[in-house]
Amino acid sequence: MSEVIKIRKGSDIKLKGKAEKIFIRPGPAELYAVKPTDFHNLIPRLTVKVDSYVKAGTPLFYDKYHPEVYLTSPVSGHVTAVNRGERRQILEVVIKADAEIEYETFDMGDPSRMSIKEIKDNLLKSGLWATIRQRPYDVIANPEDMPKAIFISAFDTAPLAPDYDFVVKGCEADFKQGIEALSKLTVGKVHININDEYPASQVFTQSMNVQINRFRGPHPTGNIGIQIHHIDPINKGDIVWYVSPQDVITIGRLFNKGIYDASKVIALAGSEVLKPRYYKIVGGTSIKNMIENNITDGNNRFISGNVLTGTRIESDGFVGYYDSQITVIPEGDHYELLGWAMPGLKKYSVSRSYWSWLFSNSEYRLDTNLNGGLRAFVVTGQYEKVFPMDIYPVQLIKAILVKDIDLMEKLGIYEVAPEDFALCEFVCTSKIDVQNIVREGLDYMIKEM
Amino acid sequence: MLIDFINKIRRHFEKGGKLEKLKSTFDAFSTFLYVPNKVTSRGSHIRDNIDMKRTMAIVVLALMPALIFGMWNVGYQHFLATGAVKTIWQNFAYGFIQVFPIIVVSYVSGLATEFIFAQIRGHEVNEGFLVTGMLIPLIVPVEIPLWMVAVATVFAVIIGKEVFGGTGMNILNPALTARAFLFFAYPSEMSGLKVWIEGLKDGINIIDGFSGETILAQAASGNTNFVNGAGEAYTTSDMFLGFIPGSIGETSTLAILIGAAILLYTGIGSWKIMFSVFAGGYLMGLILNLFAVNPFMEISAGQHLIIGGFAFGAVFMATDPVTAAQTEKGKFIYGFLTGILAILIRVLNPAYPEGMMLAILLMNVFSPLIDHYVIEANIKKRLKRVKSGT
Numbered sequence: 133m134s135e136v137i138k139i140r141k142g143s144d145i146k147l148k149g150k151a152e153k154i155f156i157r158p159g160p161a162e163l164y165a166v167k168p169t170d171f172h173n174l175i176p177r178l179t180v181k182v183d184s185y186v187k188a189g190t191p192l193f194y195d196k197y198h199p200e201v202y203l204t205s206p207v208s209g210h211v212t213a214v215n216r217g218e219r220r221q222i223l224e225v226v227i228k229a230d231a232e233i234e235y236e237t238f239d240m241g242d243p244s245r246m247s248i249k250e251i252k253d254n255l256l257k258s259g260l261w262a263t264i265r266q267r268p269y270d271v272i273a274n275p276e277d278m279p280k281a282i283f284i285s286a287f288d289t290a291p292l293a294p295d296y297d298f299v300v301k302g303c304e305a306d307f308k309q310g311i312e313a314l315s316k317l318t319v320g321k322v323h324i325n326i327n328d329e330y331p332a333s334q335v336f337t338q339s340m341n342v343q344i345n346r347f348r349g350p351h352p353t354g355n356i357g358i359q360i361h362h363i364d365p366i367n368k369g370d371i372v373w374y375v376s377p378q379d380v381i382t383i384g385r386l387f388n389k390g391i392y393d394a395s396k397v398i399a400l401a402g403s404e405v406l407k408p409r410y411y412k413i414v415g416g417t418s419i420k421n422m423i424e425n426n427i428t429d430g431n432n433r434f435i436s437g438n439v440l441t442g443t444r445i446e447s448d449g450f451v452g453y454y455d456s457q458i459t460v461i462p463e464g465d466h467y468e469l470l471g472w473a474m475p476g477l478k479k480y481s482v483s484r485s486y487w488s489w490l491f492s493n494s495e496y497r498l499d500t501n502l503n504g505g506l507r508a509f510v511v512t513g514q515y516e517k518v519f520p521m522d523i524y525p526v527q528l529i530k531a532i533l534v535k536d537i538d539l540m541e542k543l544g545i546y547e548v549a550p551e552d553f554a555l556c557e558f559v560c561t562s563k564i565d566v567q568n569i570v571r572e573g574l575d576y577m578i579k580e581m
Numbered sequence: 582m583l584i585d586f587i588n589k590i591r592r593h594f595e596k597g598g599k600l601e602k603l604k605s606t607f608d609a610f611s612t613f614l615y616v617p618n619k620v621t622s623r624g625s626h627i628r629d630n631i632d633m634k635r636t637m638a639i640v641v642l643a644l645m646p647a648l649i650f651g652m653w654n655v656g657y658q659h660f661l662a663t664g665a666v667k668t669i670w671q672n673f674a675y676g677f678i679q680v681f682p683i684i685v686v687s688y689v690s691g692l693a694t695e696f697i698f699a700q701i702r703g704h705e706v707n708e709g710f711l712v713t714g715m716l717i718p719l720i721v722p723v724e725i726p727l728w729m730v731a732v733a734t735v736f737a738v739i740i741g742k743e744v745f746g747g748t749g750m751n752i753l754n755p756a757l758t759a760r761a762f763l764f765f766a767y768p769s770e771m772s773g774l775k776v777w778i779e780g781l782k783d784g785i786n787i788i789d790g791f792s793g794e795t796i797l798a799q800a801a802s803g804n805t806n807f808v809n810g811a812g813e814a815y816t817t818s819d820m821f822l823g824f825i826p827g828s829i830g831e832t833s834t835l836a837i838l839i840g841a842a843i844l845l846y847t848g849i850g851s852w853k854i855m856f857s858v859f860a861g862g863y864l865m866g867l868i869l870n871l872f873a874v875n876p877f878m879e880i881s882a883g884q885h886l887i888i889g890g891f892a893f894g895a896v897f898m899a900t901d902p903v904t905a906a907q908t909e910k911g912k913f914i915y916g917f918l919t920g921i922l923a924i925l926i927r928v929l930n931p932a933y934p935e936g937m938m939l940a941i942l943l944m945n946v947f948s949p950l951i952d953h954y955v956i957e958a959n960i961k962k963r964l965k966r967v968k969s970g971t
Contacts, residue, residue: 145627291627367967439626461627464620467584471616472634479630483848485639486630500620504632505612505705508749511636512902513851516909524908527956542960550624557625561636562749567624 136328137362139349141520143482143555145291147439147461148403148495153298155397156409160231161417164207165224165450166192170443171203171262172571173271173578176222184211189236189258189392192225200275203453204259206394206416208234224450233414240390243313251313255383258392262453263379264314267357267366269574270549273373281320281364283374284311286336287327287347289354290438290554294399294410294456296377297333303381307335310384314375315341325359336377352520357552361521366546378456398451402439402460403497404428413451419458420448431463433500440554441567464501472504482518482559507562515566518555523547525556529566532573537580545573587611605699609706637711639849643840644715644897647830650823652676654833655723658778658826662793662810663786679723679779680829683730688714690731694738698747709748709755709903710738716756716897719830720890720938721763722776729767733759753945754904757938764938772933774798777826778810795826796888797927801934805876821887831893834886841896850900853912854919858895861920862886869928877928885924894923894937899944906948908955915951919944 168176175196180186186209191202207229215224239246239254246254252275255261264282266273273279286296300307315322321343326332328346337344345363347353356374366372375383378396385393394415401408406426413422419434435442436452439459443452451458468474476486480496488496515525523544531539550567557566593600594607611617613634621628656672656679667675691714699706717734741758742751764771775781778793791810799807807815809825819825823833831837844850866882873879886892899905899919906915919940926936 365966367963433620433626435626442626444626459626465618467615467618469584469615472632473638476630481630483629483631485635485847485849498627500626501616501628502619502621503616503628503630504634505608505617505619507633507705507707508747510633510709510749510903511849512905512907513853513909513912522959522962524956524959526907527952542963543956544963554625558627559629559631561629561631561633563628563632565624 136346136348139347139353139358139362139520141517142289142350142352143518143559144289144350145439145480145498145558146495147291147401148497149401149405149408149460150292150495151294151399151401151408151410153295154409155412157412158421160229161413161421162228163212163226163418163420163448163450164205164209164229164414164416165226165418166203166205166416167224167450167452168193168203168222170453171195171272173269173575174201176203178214178222178225180211180225182211182214185209186211186227187234187236188394189238191259193222195272198272198274200256201261201272202256202259203262204236204392206392206414208232226450227416235391235393238386238390238392241387243309243316243387246313246316248316251316254386255313258386260379260383260386260392263383264317264373264375265454266371266373267360267549268371268546269578270551271578274371277371279318279320279371279373281372282314282318282322283356283360283363283372284322284324284377284380285354285356285359285374286324286332286377287354288438288456289327289349289351290440290457291351292399292401292408292457292459293354293438294397296456297330297336298410299397299399299456300333300335300377300381303384304335304338306381306384306388307377308339308384309387310375310380310382311339311342313383313387314380318373320364323359323363325356325363327354349520352518352552352555355552357547357549358520361523361547368541368546370546376454376456379454396456398455399457400426400460401457402435404430404432404460404462415453416450418448418450419445422458423447423460427460428462431465432460433463435459435461439498440558441551462497462499464499464503466501502563504561504563506564509562509564511561514559514561515553515556518559519553521547521552525553525566529553529564529569529573532569532576535576537577540573540577545577549574584615587615602700605704605706606696609696609699612705633708634711636849637708639843639847640712640897641715643843643850644712644719644830646836646839647719647833647893647897648680648715649673650833650836651719651829651831652680654823655679655779655829657824659780662778662780662788662791664788675779680718682727683718683721683723683725683829684715686727686730687717687734691717691734691738694735694743698738698743702747704747707748709742713737713755713759717759720756720760720828720893720898722771723779723829724776724782725763725770729763729770733763733766736762749903751903752949753942754898754901757898757942757945760938761942764933777828793826795934796820797934800877800880801931803876805880817884817887820884825888828890828893831890834892837892837896844896844900850896851902851905851912853909854900854905854916855895857913857916858899858920858923859886861917861922862891862895862924863920865921865924869924877934880928885927889927889935890937891923891927894941895920898937898941904945904948906951906955908952911948911951911955914955915944915948918947 176193186205209229213226264273328348479486528543655676737759741755866885922940
């Protein structure tokens with residue numbers, strides 16, 4: 133058994149509305165969508181039109197700069213809309229699903245007997261390549277690369293995150309097959325990182341040909357970037373890939389059954405959900421069915437993903453490609469008289485500047501109010517408390533702001549992704565959009581390199 | 582409701598409105614009254630409740646014990662000099678009447694300058710001055726003329742802060758900039774025997790032969806059997822509790838430590854800086870004891886920490902996040918050197934027996950350099966990782 137990696141910096145934000153461990157199978161949704169905006173830096177080129185008929189696994193669009201990387205439909209049915217935003221940017225490709233899903237067929241078989249090229253081709257054709265993402269830059273992996281390692285984080289420490297040990301129940305065979313396929317794609321090891329605080333599911337612990345790493349600590353310990361940093365940090369020129377546990381299962385199913393079966397489990401959570409539960413769904417589904425009669429009245433925010441890094445969606449929006457969680461919290465568009473001067477018994481703060489520390493064990497109902505205005509950097513030492521890497525976060529952000537590539541490189545930009553800075557953004561007294569700055573920094577690096 | 586009124590007049594201050602030019606003034610007042618309804622639009626959907634107003638309000642709160650004690654002490658010292666026996670409340674009331682105008686002048690002159698600059702630059706008014714405006718009255722002698730407070734405050738806000746780009750960009754601590762300005766421009770009002778106790782200058786009703794010397798002044802003149810103006814000896818607890826003459830807020834180490842506890846418990850002040858300033862000062866005290874050739878150098882290291890402005894500087898001045906070192910390792914180095922320099926200057930500088938102000942200002946200037954080397958070490962570590970191939 134390997135040594136436990138203990139992480140001390142970080143913070144668990146206790147929110148109300150944790151999903152109860154009960155599986156629900158919602159009624160079939162009418163609409164599904166794949167959102168090109170889920171894939172950062174991908175410029176979509178459509179291969180279908182409105183009214184085209186697609187099967188599960190039929191390509192919808194491909195990446196302009198990597199035409200071999202397709203995204204495919206999760207269900208069979210007719211394309212009913214291609215929703216566009218500003219400057220005609222494609223936001224959603226919407227499919228109206230058949231009652232019974234029909235599948236495209238792909239290669240089946242034991243990946244250990246297939247060549248690297250066969251495995252890659254199968255993943256690319258089925259649209260599953262997009263499940264593999266890379267560091268640096270936090271974008272879809274380049275099929276021509278051979279990464280030095282592949283990482284899988286088998287736990288999520290974000291607020292209200294699903295428990296993967298529960299989610300992967302009964303998926304041993306598919307997970308094993310998925311790992312088999314991935315292990316051929318790297319020159320190094322496949323790492324599975326588990327949470328040492330709870331006994332992990334056998335699905336993870338009994339995997340073959342992998343290195344199991346144990347972690348212990350508050351959020352963001354579950355973030356892949358933090359784990360990579362502590363196991364095998366990324367230097368200039370290195371590439372590592374990472375895949376989420378549910379996507380490993382989807383990859384496994386591809387090789388076991390020869391189809392793109394986009395079934396997955398998501399947690400519906402948040403203070404405004406009446407019955408927070410786990411839902412067995414097909415990826416890209418509309419959340420309409422799940423939230424009907426299941427949320428409080430009032431102005432709510434729907435988030436695909438968690439409250440720190442998720443994407444805002446509408447009440448009839450769609451589950452994001454990489455997300456295993458839908459969170460519903462109240463909007464905070466209200467004024468508060470002298471709010472900054474009140475004792476604030478119910479106001480959560482990582483600092484103890486509000487008196488909510490009197491009840492340290494309670495769960496909070498946080499809304500989306502910014503709780504202040506944008507200011508210059510003043511307070512120091514704040515980011516460092518929630519940023520468990522040997523990197524100077526504020527200095528790196530300042531290097532990004534002045535677009536000094538050399539300095540960004542020296543300060544460790546290859547190791548980070550926006551999500552690793554989510555807690556920094558949460559705690560920031562000056563209300564600086566840290567994640568956005570990091571994303572712009574990474575994009576700038578991609579452009580210049 | 583007040584908020585309905587604010588929202589009704591808001592449009593006049595928006596772009597194209599009649600009072601567009603006063604937008605940042607309007608924003609300052611409306612956000613002071615109401616936390617705005619602005620919601621997160623990108624990045625994290627939830628945000629910590631802490632903001633700049635809360636942070637600054639906590640620091641002002643932490644200054645309250647020192648301020649309240651300071652007001653009482655102004656009265657106490659005054660009546661000691663006149664020989665009248667008064668109650669706690671009479672002492673406090675007398676001190677309040679002396680100190681309150683200084684606070685008002687500091688805030689009004691400083692905030693006016695801040696508002697004008699925010700208006701010209703078109704950004705929101707920064708809350709940083711809420712703390713600076715309270716710090717300035719606490720670090721001046723009670724006999725300071727009010728116009729000097731105003732001049733020094735305006736100087737500190739403009740030259741100490743705004744020329745560098747405003748709160749967050751300044752190199753020197755603004756409150757200490759104000760004090761340094763006063764010290765060099767009007768030395769006779771900032772040092773000597775008569776400025777620390779209210780009424781000594783006019784000399785009315787003062788007991789014959791009463792001296793207003795501070796402890797440090799006595800030490801500098803070679804007299805280490807510290808006595809008050811009437812010739813009674815000070816005990817260590819007198820010095821710790823603050824029954825001694827000095828700048829308004831600096832005398833009571835106890836009150837300052839209560840403030841420190843508030844800052845540390847809320848997580849707003851840096852324990853690394855506070856601890857290392859005290860550690861550095863103590864160590865320098867010990868070193869001076871070792872090589873003592875005069876009575877000043879013989880003062881015990883512990884005593885150094887509770888007299889003069891040392892404790893106040895360590896807790897409220899050196900910890901200013903903008904002007905201190907910003908890296909966590911750098912904070913130890915910065916604090917330690919500040920402590921060492923403060924005692925070194927205090928004891929060995931013949932002209933003026935206090936070193937905290939100059940030590941902090943000097944280290945403010947050096948803190949970017951300290952940070953530079955701390956970060957450089959991190960960069961080297963990362964480069965080494967590549968070379969060793971791990």
